[in-house]
Amino acid sequence: MIESLKKLQESALSELQSVETIEQLDALVLKYFGRSKGLLNNVLKNIKNLSESDRRTLGAQANEVKVAIWKLIDEKRNEIRSKNKPEFLDLTATGKTTLGHLHPITQMSKEIKEVFRSMGYSVLVGPEIESDYYNFEALNIPSEHPARDMFDTFYVKDPNPKSKEKLVLRTHTSPMQARVMENYKPPFAVIIPGRTFRNEATDARHEHTFYQVEGLVVDENISLANLKWSLDTLIQKIFGGEIKTQYRPSYFPFTEPSVEVLMSCIFCNQKGCSICSRTGWLEVLGAGMVHPKVFEVAGYPKGKYSGFAFGLGIMRFAMLKYNIPDIRMFHQNDARLLKQF
Ligand code: PHE
Secondary structure (H helix, E strand, C coil): CCHHHHHHHHHHHHHHHHCCCCHHHHHHHHHHCCCCCCCHHHEEEHHHHCHHHHHHHHHHHHHHHHHHHEEEEHHHHHHHHHHHHCCCCCCCCCCCCCCCCCCCHHHHHHHHHHHHHHCEEECCCCCCEHHHHHCCHHHCCCCCCHHHHHCCEECCCCCCCCCCCEECCCCCCHHHHHHHHHHHCCCCCEEEEEEECCCCEHHHHHEEEEEEEEEEEECCCCCHHHCCCCCCCHHHHHHHCCCCEEEEEECCCEEEEEEEEEEECCCCCCCCCCCCCCCEEEEEEEEEEEEHHHHHHHCCCCCCCCCEEEEEHHHHHHHHCCCCCCHHHCCCCCCHHCCCC
């Protein structure tokens, strides 16, 4: 029996030498010390058949063997663990990720808002899903009006089957003119930036999803001169103090008179280039004096107030300011473009 104990000890020690993983070590522990099939236990089971004195010596020896093997197993376990320690992970380390930044549309929008805030305007927001009433009717565009052609849109199904309201994705931010007048008593000066939609065949200058800033100022005795001062200030603060502006007659159903606002071409200094179609001028805004019909729909007393409204395209401003040649680039999210801002 002593012989077989010795042999067991030797084979356990030599097997231990080639162990490399915790799994192999666990298997070895099971092989020698497993309760039912462990080799050492098998030997010890026979001790009870020996004479008392043999039992004592052999018992003591078996114990020594057991302790010796366990000691080596523990050492091996520590050795494997320290080898496999996870790499030191420094959670305070910086610099591996690149920081994102605001999208050029957001940057342009913030810049425009800042200019208007500096002139005392408040900033409001409105719904992107609008009723046909606010998008068209309240703005003097009845259902058969030809001006609806300028604003072809996406019609939205109302989830409420009982609703008689026709819903559209707003084609401009102008419905907020009607909503603001319903809810606020003049005097006020507000801008409403936001996302707008049109059923467009897209090209370099037209997108189905785009961004506008609406403006509305109402008080007694507001004139076209006030409109001109606000928009000249905007254009010169965004594009530079040397920029000239031009106001030409135009048409919108909700303003009278209506104007289109142009600024001197920033690309060619008015010498004439492909961006300004050799005219020296770039069209940047639609605007006008609030139409009496719109005041009437809002329930304002006849003749008491006057006001002006305007609408500008944020992407158009950004294209001119940052020299982006195609409006569709804003939504492509190509990092090569975005990284430049
Ligand atoms: N809503 C008009 C458009 O989208 C712009 C506009 C706004 C014109 C306010 C006049 C007054 O084309």
